[in-house]
Amino acid sequence: MPAAVPPPGPRVVLVGPPGAGKSTVAEALAQRWQLAVRDTDADVETVTGKTVADVFVEDGEPRFRELERDAVAAALAEHDGVLALGGGAVLHDATRAALAAYRAAGGAVVFLDVSLAHAAPRVGFNQARPLLVGNPRAQWQALMEARRPVYEEVATVRVPTDGLRPAEVAQAVEDALGALRTAGGDA
Secondary structure: OOOOOOOOOOOEEEOOOOOOHHHHHHHHHHHHHHHOOOEHHHHHHHHOOOOHHHHHHHHHHHHHHHHHHHHHHHHHHHHOOOOEEOHHHOOOOOHHHHHHHHHOOOOOOOEEEHHHHHHHHHHHOOOOOOHOOHHHHHHHHOOOOOOOHHHHHOOOOOOOOOOOOHHHHHHHHHHHHHHHHHHHOOO
């Protein structure tokens, strides 16, 4: 029996809200698997020479979302390691379609789920988070309520992160992907 050929694109894509640990868990997985890590927010910052917050303020959210969509498309096409998407990347129809095609080709999208109680200390709510201005806890809760169905739609599996260290979340991701493979799923 021939060995399974990995799908084109990243080994895994991580999605979820601010504070879920996408970037940190991506680093942990990349280290475990000895793969490169890529973060689409960092890609946008590299292309623009600005922080994400500065892009929001100076160019507006529509411009940021356009750059983010392009960053996701490029990363899905070019990167074969661990990919972390910005929290709002899944909101664009083209990104959801690209993730669906990636999943159809055998790729795995992991929704890192987190509660407000556990996201708050991670995000800090005092950092430059453009969509969390005003009452950051209420804004985060509203974002999560609006985005949860989208995260669930694009995900192959959901991994709760509450109370777990990054290495424990990385292990949970490995376990979830292993269970999918054993069950004949698309990971």
